[in-house]
Amino acid sequence: xxxxxxxxxxxxxxxxxxxxxxxxxQWRLYTHLFAGSFSSMLGLALVVLFLILAIFxxxxxxxxxxxxxxxxxxxRLLSPSLAHPFGTDEMGADILSRIxxxxxxxxxxxxxxxxxxxxxxxxxxxxxxxxxxxxxxxIMRVTDLFLSVPGLALALTIVAALGPxxxxxxxxLSLVWWPGYVRLVESKTLSVKEELYVESxxxxxxxxxxxxxxxxxxNCLTPIIVKASMDMGMAILSAASLGFIGLGAKxxxxxxxxxxxxxxxxxxxxxxxxxxPGLAIFLTVLGFNLLGDGLRDILDPRSRSR
Amino acid sequence: xxxxxxxxxxxxNTDDGSILSVTGLTKVFVSGGKEFRAVDDVSLSVxxxxxxxxxxxxxxxxSTVARLVMRLIxxxxxxxxxxxxxxxxxxxEELRRMRRHMQIVFxxxxxxxxxxxTIHSALAEPFLIQTxxxxxxxxxxxxALLDIVSLPKAFKYRFPHELSGGQKQRICxxxxxxxxxRLLVLDEPTSALDxxxxxxxxxFLQELRQRLNLTYLFISHNLAVVRHICDHVxxxxxxxxxxxxxxxxxxxxxxxxxxxxxxxxxxRLPRLAI
Numbered sequence: 001x002x003x004x005x006x007x008x009x010x011x012x013x014x015x016x017x018x019x020x021x022x023x024x025x026q027w028r029l030y031t032h033l034f035a036g037s038f039s040s041m042l043g044l045a046l047v048v049l050f051l052i053l054a055i056f057x058x059x060x061x062x063x064x065x066x067x068x069x070x071x072x073x074x075x076r077l078l079s080p081s082l083a084h085p086f087g088t089d090e091m092g093a094d095i096l097s098r099i100x101x102x103x104x105x106x107x108x109x110x111x112x113x114x115x116x117x118x119x120x121x122x123x124x125x126x127x128x129x130x131x132x133x134x135x136x137x138x139i140m141r142v143t144d145l146f147l148s149v150p151g152l153a154l155a156l157t158i159v160a161a162l163g164p165x166x167x168x169x170x171x172x173l174s175l176v177w178w179p180g181y182v183r184l185v186e187s188k189t190l191s192v193k194e195e196l197y198v199e200s201x202x203x204x205x206x207x208x209x210x211x212x213x214x215x216x217x218x219n220c221l222t223p224i225i226v227k228a229s230m231d232m233g234m235a236i237l238s239a240a241s242l243g244f245i246g247l248g249a250k251x252x253x254x255x256x257x258x259x260x261x262x263x264x265x266x267x268x269x270x271x272x273x274x275x276x277p278g279l280a281i282f283l284t285v286l287g288f289n290l291l292g293d294g295l296r297d298i299l300d301p302r303s304r305s306r
Numbered sequence: 307x308x309x310x311x312x313x314x315x316x317x318x319n320t321d322d323g324s325i326l327s328v329t330g331l332t333k334v335f336v337s338g339g340k341e342f343r344a345v346d347d348v349s350l351s352v353x354x355x356x357x358x359x360x361x362x363x364x365x366x367x368x369s370t371v372a373r374l375v376m377r378l379i380x381x382x383x384x385x386x387x388x389x390x391x392x393x394x395x396x397x398x399e400e401l402r403r404m405r406r407h408m409q410i411v412f413x414x415x416x417x418x419x420x421x422x423x424t425i426h427s428a429l430a431e432p433f434l435i436q437t438x439x440x441x442x443x444x445x446x447x448x449x450a451l452l453d454i455v456s457l458p459k460a461f462k463y464r465f466p467h468e469l470s471g472g473q474k475q476r477i478c479x480x481x482x483x484x485x486x487x488r489l490l491v492l493d494e495p496t497s498a499l500d501x502x503x504x505x506x507x508x509x510f511l512q513e514l515r516q517r518l519n520l521t522y523l524f525i526s527h528n529l530a531v532v533r534h535i536c537d538h539v540x541x542x543x544x545x546x547x548x549x550x551x552x553x554x555x556x557x558x559x560x561x562x563x564x565x566x567x568x569x570x571x572x573x574r575l576p577r578l579a580i
Contacts, residue, residue: 019463021425026465196418200481203376205405206435214431218422 006212033298040297041128043290049285058077060100066093067101069252077270087272089263091252095273098254099280105255106236106284109170111234116174121267122224126212129183129189147178152238159247166239166255169248173238177231184227188220194218226296233288240281256281326375326408326489327351331384333370344370346545348384352489352538357522358513359536359553361529361568367545368525369413372493376410377401389488404501406436410483413494416475419466423427425477426462432484451480454514456469472503479511483518490515491523508535529572533557541565 008129034040072092080087084097128139201211213271242248243257256277345367352358360368373379386393412418429448433439447489455476496504526532539556541549549562559568
């Protein structure tokens with residue numbers, strides 16, 4: 001092909017819609033499949049509700065001052081009413097307000113833990129899967145070591161060593177969260193790197209970083225997105241668990257786990273105090289799990305029958 | 307074995323017209339403690355502008371030879387000389403730059419294109435990897451490639467799964483010739499395609515060779531196709547070269563029992579068998 005073969009005119013670039021017709025069609029199909037599943041839509045609705053609460057929490061809360069430790073002893077432990085739909089706690093604070101504002105804390109916890117976990121795990125998994133040999137052996141043995149210890153127990157030890165507090169709680173959970181990603185991405189990489197298009201890229205003279213970035217990572221993305229979505233729920237639950245045993249957020253910071261931790265001493269007479277934060281955790285985790293399931297169903301159709 | 311491997315004539319390797327010469331190429335795969343000699347002491351030589359065919363049944367090591375010649379897998383022993391340069395001695399950046407001069411088209415077009423990349427992105431990849439062409443010039447090159455393989459420009463924005471097998475193989479060929487290589491290794495380029503499309507691709511490959519002045523290393527188990535387009539033929543079985551020579555002489559006067567069996571096993575429909 002010499003320059004004489006090249007078209008003389010500049011190539012015309014069609015409109016955005018024309019150029020991305022395939023992608024648009026693909027997304028329409030995804031949307032259609034997703035919208036057709038009740039559980040996926042329920043999951044999406046719960047997650048969207050949670051995100052709205054997390055973003056606009058302080059504006060939406062009926063008694064914002066109650067979330068920063070205001071004490072109102074005349075109103076302690078009121079049962080649910082119109083003024084306080086979820087009742088009040090032992091300090092007289094409105095539980096609904098504290099739950100709404102607590103959503104932001106939970107979102108941050110979930111995002112950071114999942115983000116750091118994937119941020120460490122995905123590169124390690126890709127490198128282990130692509131290179132094989134000694135590199136893989138080292139990475140996978142360390143991963144196995146971490147996986148063989150129950151995550152929450154390990155996180156508990158780390159928090160105990162660092163000292164209780166929400167920051168340390170997030171650090172500890174992030175540190176135990178990555179091995180799952182290494183496992184997932186390594187096995188996916190092992191199958192993707194055998195594909196002919198990877199060999200074809202090598203034949204073109206592509207460097208290893210190019211192949212990893214352009215071919216391996218995009219083709220491993222589906223299970224990563226699904227796992228990340230489900231892990232959001234699990235991370236929030238784990239952080240709440242640490243809060244519950246007193247190693248996470250400290251009052252008056254509104255965090256669902258630590259709210260239940262205080263509330264359990266008021267069971268069963270003042271049931272609303274622990275029920276509503278518990279319900280918040282339950283619905284959030286359920287939402288992320290259903291969303292993850294729904295995403296897996298549309299992105300990886302082979303797993304749908306299971 | 308039916309007969310000992312025939313060693314190549316030495317003058318073929320020293321011939322000045324030779325673009326690729328391979329001597330003593332051997333690949334041993336080790337799995338579960340057992341050794342398997344996939345390619346055993348293979349020597350061959352391709353003259354510039356020629357088509358060398360490698361024929362043999364499944365598992366005879368022909369595809370392994372293709373991958374070894376392309377340096378996609380490491381040979382256990384042997385020397386690969388491409389345009390006077392020893393390819394086996396090259397590695398890293400040097401090898402990476404060499405690759406633009408020799409390209410490969412794989413057997414299965416359905417898995418040789420990344421499902422997550424558009425045709426545009428697949429065709430841009432060779433230029434992005436090996437050249438500094440970007441922007442409008444890159445677009446023109448991609449359009450020109452689509453012209454060469456006679457596909458409409460609108461295909462640029464499609465994904466591989468929206469194309470037929472023959473169209474995908476054309477895209478793979480376009481990718482392979484994008485950097486104007488001098489040697490094209492064709493590893494059973496038509497065996498995954500419908501019979502009608504096979505003929506199209508073969509005709510197209512012949513036109514392309516004349517137009518771009520290419521040398522082909524054509525690997526196939528389809529003897530009719532090999533007879534049709536190759537100048538020289540190598541017959542392989544169980545990793546060894548059994549016979550080699552001009553297509554005429556090998557097909558007309560096979561010296562080896564295995565070759566004779568192979569030729570006799572072709573159904574007698576020569577005009578339809580391409």
